[in-house]
Amino acid sequence: MTSPLQESALEAAEPSAGATEITGIASKSPGQLAFARFRKDKKSMVSLYIVIFYLLAAIAAPILVKTGVLDPLTTNLHLLDANSLPSGDWWGMSWDHPLGVEPGAGRDVLSRIWYGITFSLVVALSGSLIAVTVGVALGIIAGYTGGWVDSIIGRVIDLVLAFPQTLLLLAAAPLGVALLTENLHVPEGPLSQGMFVVLVLGLFGWTGTARLIRGQVLSLREREFIDAARLFGASRRRIWFKELLPNLWAPVLVTFTLYMPAFISAEAALAYLGVSVRPPTPTLGNVLNDALQYAGADFLWFFAPAFLIALIVVSFNLLGDGLRDALDPKAER
Template identity: 60%
Template sequence: MTVPSSDLDSHQIDPTATPETVAGEVASKSPTQLALSRLRKDKLTMISAVVVLLFMVAAIAAPFLVKFGVLDPYGTNTDLLDEFSYPIGKFGGMSGNHWLGLEPGIGRDALSRLWYGTTFSLFIAISATMIAMVLGVVLGIVSGAAGGWVDMVIGRIIDLTLAFPQTLMLLALSTVGLAFIRETVGIESQNSSAAIYVIVVLGIFGWTGIARIVRGQVLSIREREFVEAAKMMGASRRRIYFREILPNLWAPILVTFTLMMPAFVSAEAALSFLGIGIGEPTPTLGNVLTLSLSYADTEFLYFFFPALLIAIIVVSFNLLGDGVRDALDPKAQR
């Protein structure tokens, strides 16, 4: 009995094992175990996963560190600024108390603002991604499984959504949208209403990609035997959609989630630059970077650190998404 080389390459096999033993070992592994095995062998993906995990832990810990006084993103240190409101000392005022220096003009701690800003940026990105994923997955499943006029209507909605330029819509509807949120939700804070507005709009305009991916997968899954068997047994549409079809879609959903997250992190930074989103004094990666642009010539490090942090987050999530995609699809080439 011979074992295909493609299966042998994806496992660590005992050299003393017989072909029969090897075949049994390969056959005993589930697709999930095979994917995890390939994922663990991809060093670049594992490094990216560790970096992403560190950012998530840091983002969760930041509010507690602020509460206990370890981080101080709002406190000013004007006594450490010169007569021109620039940090005293080399490298933007770096010291043992201010590892990344001070913010020119006000003297706030740069590390505290970046760390705390990561929490808000990732919260916005994750929330918008969840809205987009729920809309996209549900509508994609319904469109692909129902077919007919339902598929046609959802397809036209996708085309109509793609026809609207997302950034221009955010700018054009910002005044009306913020006022609507404050009146309906009862939120008086400008930053809170702005955060909700950005999350909702990014989610509403970001679901079309995952919907098309899910629809394409469902078109093939709905013809399989277990779906036909569920229909013959009288299963409801809801059960067929979400108990029979949905569990077979976790791979494209997971990959899309890891690739959509960095896109929304970049979108938040871009919207802050355009004046939409959370503003001062609450820090986000976007508004910290926007503020640092005014000092890019005189205090380069103050501009460099937020730009580098955004780049690391985006690249890490993208590499993790690519690695997960390759692990779930062994035929794909990095």
Template identity: 60%
Template sequence: MTVQASNLESEQIPDPTAVETAGGGAVAGKSPGRLALERFRKDRLSMVSAVVVAIYILLAIVAPLLVHFKVLDPQTFHQDLLNADTLPEGSFGGISASHPLGVEPGTGRDVLSRIVYGITFSLAVAIAATMVTMIVGTVMGIISGFAGGWTDSVIGRFIDLTLSFPQTLMLLALSDQGVSLLADVLPGESTDPLPNGAYIVLVLGLFGWPSIARVIRGQVLTIREREFVEAAKLFGAPRRRIYFKEILPNLWAPLLVNFTLIMPLYISAEAALAFLGVSIPPPTPTLGNILTGSLNYAQADFLFFSAPAVLIMIIVVCFNLLGDGIRDALDPKSAQ
């Protein structure tokens, strides 16, 4: 039997994702990820926050390069720009074309260069601490939720025990011993910021994971009853494969949301710890120690005090708004 070419050309293969409408037309289906992205794009506040966060991360990445090529100069003293009281000459903290945010009282260092360069260290500490929190919390949550029984009980009691320790007091009490131990283990000179930064990361991460573990455990209790997990168990898949190949890929949504919500907590925590004397010490700039150093000049040079404070506030607010926007986009019922 022969088939006419015109008939073949007129035939169209139906789109399996298309949905027939009442008018006879077809509407292409959309994946959950695409629907979430469209919902996120409609939220203008979240989009603005995403742009601000992206600029903040970009500055943190390029700042060391700008310092290397002398575009930024955060360490050079400009004593000639200070008066007899070691305050910047001129109005608004010595603002000029070469120093858009003025100079630092007492040293004459460029404020803009120190703030931009300080973003790198503050973000590095926050990201590293968040990663430690997420990794430990995710692993413990998956094991607790999937294993159940006595394993779940032991991990649950360990979570309660960890939450019972006051994080800030433990960090202050163990700071000298912890930093000294890390300074002996880690390479570098005694003046390097690495031991202090590593200590802050470890304490924030190892005391912050229980909340993530509880969230992940609740998600795993639902996922472990799904058909693909049961099929993997029937085929004799080892638990490690079930944990990281079957369950973990289905946890990306809560992990992403919690990551964007924990980041601002650790950014502000670094600033608070700098005020308590536990953060990365000067001359290495961070947003925390710049703000702490500006407290003595809050009245004499308000711009020097307000610039890092406003920047920390903007970053924390934008990260929180971004996290809320991602959560509402992934789970539209939460916005109701």
């Protein structure tokens, strides 16, 4: 038998019915914390869904063209009136042509815009990859090495920024396309034109990334883990790409998402100047350029590509802003 004192001690040790059991606190990685902050931003989440939708549409467009669902090149002159405008009401809209047909050629507007998304995103994506790769590599080398190497890279950045990029594109477009077709044996046409635009955008757009990464590396190279790597005899290449680069993925990712809308807008502007991929191969830029002369007579043909360009640019910009805030560890303080 237990004494009253022992019984009271046992009752005190037993948890009460209403008491909650204490559970362990699950730790979260920096990536999980960043994703949680990103999910709280509704604008960024909506922008992410829009960007994913456009990427899926760009991937699906060539498949739909191959299967005959989309037909961006076939002319339908019988759907035009005597003034080469779409016959009927609502700019020639029908079940076969949901957004109508083009004035002058009678090609399906929906097919050209949808297929144009693929070319525009490929140009922007390729240019962004080149710009980010070159900028990150030169920024790491300049920031870590310092001295005369940093000075030379800094002067190269100043020289690239001093070049009038648009004038260079206009002046060098015929020569650049000819070099690609004759020396590199790139097929003449949309591929060589697109490659020229990608190379110019990428090789003249890396300067901002290089300056940003250089500033980050200047602070990282004084950290203890870099000193430890030097003491263990790590080579410069290992320190650059194994120690520094993993700590730079956040600004690199944000920079990439901000390059995409800039290059999409640049492609549209270059198409207006006649430097980008030329019709009949569609891009959002040259479709919009073709629609300018018919903006009054066929408003839908002009409005649809303009709206899509604006929506893509705004979505990528909001996505980049959301990632920048989410990847900042001081965002909630």
